[in-house]
Amino acid sequence: MIRLVDVVKEFDGKRKVRALDGVSLEIDRGEMVALVGPSGSGKSTLLNLIGTLDRPTSGEIYIDGQKLSGLSDTELTLLCEGDMTFRAYDIDKFLAYIPHAEIVNGTRIVEQLRERRTQLTTFMYYGNFFVGKLLEAKHIGRGTFTDVGTTYKLCRNEALRRLLPHLNPAVNLEFNAHFLDVALARGFHIVECPVTFHNRVGASKGGNRSNWRALTVGLRMIAGLVAGWPARRK
Ligand SMILES: Nc1ncnc2c1ncn2[C@@H]1O[C@H](COP(=O)(O)OP(=O)(O)O)[C@@H](O)[C@H]1O
Numbered sequence: 001m002i003r004l005v006d007v008v009k010e011f012d013g014k015r016k017v018r019a020l021d022g023v024s025l026e027i028d029r030g031e032m033v034a035l036v037g038p039s040g041s042g043k044s045t046l047l048n049l050i051g052t053l054d055r056p057t058s059g060e061i062y063i064d065g066q067k068l069s070g071l072s073d074t075e076l077t078l079l080c081e082g083d084m085t086f087r088a089y090d091i092d093k094f095l096a097y098i099p100h101a102e103i104v105n106g107t108r109i110v111e112q113l114r115e116r117r118t119q120l121t122t123f124m125y126y127g128n129f130f131v132g133k134l135l136e137a138k139h140i141g142r143g144t145f146t147d148v149g150t151t152y153k154l155c156r157n158e159a160l161r162r163l164l165p166h167l168n169p170a171v172n173l174e175f176n177a178h179f180l181d182v183a184l185a186r187g188f189h190i191v192e193c194p195v196t197f198h199n200r201v202g203a204s205k206g207g208n209r210s211n212w213r214a215l216t217v218g219l220r221m222i223a224g225l226v227a228g229w230p231a232r233r234k
């Protein structure tokens with residue numbers, strides 16, 4: 001059961017925005033609720049609070065009687081695409097390696113762990129492998145890489161906090177190669193871990209539409225690794 005008591009959320013910016021102004025509600029287990037309102041009325045803000053992604057300015061949120069404000073943050077962050085190609089059972093494998101590394105990065109280059117039909121064509125398979133080896137050569141001795149296109153990874157939060165200021169969020173489809181490159185350049189310890197790769201649900205906006213598209217993403221990855229990534233705008 002989800003219970004909100006007088007929840008207020010304010011954002012401090014140039015001008016203070018009160019996105020939620022004393023919201024109280026109860027949603028029972030299994031109950032279906034539609035949240036309706038015009039753009040900017042606070043729907044996403046409310047969902048972020050209930051999903052524990054953000055904390056309220058005041059008021060209290062309870063999930064199954066547990067007061068959220070009493071909970072501390074975790075020490076680990078898991079990153080994952082939302083296209084159903086990865087599954088939660090691999091978290092156990094990531095957890096087994098995280099005491100030995102700051103970032104445990106998934107790899108899809110294990111034939112036995114791939115579904116027969118996935119979005120990883122033979123072309124992309126070897127493209128990823130090649131860029132992985134380039135990354136390895138650039139940071140020799142820091143890790144072994146067979147795949148640079150997997151978002152699925154587990155990170156220690158203290159490492160992420162130090163890494164985030166050096167990442168450029170404007171790097172889009174090549175982001176994972178950028179992430180690994182910046183992390184290695186800063187001396188973070190990365191371990192690759194095989195994950196099971198399933199066929200995706202829904203159409204891809206990324207590099208998985210054609211070999212031509214994958215080639216352009218791959219070339220941009222190589223350019224980033226060799227010539228440097230665009231600097232983060234202040
Ligand atoms: N991170 C933020 N920083 C500043 N203002 C924000 C932030 N997130 C949302 N807001 C503001 O809070 C209000 C509610 O936004 P939001 O929850 O996104 O509405 P909805 O999802 O209903 O469209 C808007 O005025 C929006 O500009």
Ligand SMILES: [Mg+2]
Pocket residue numbers: 043044045
């Ligand atoms: Mg919204």
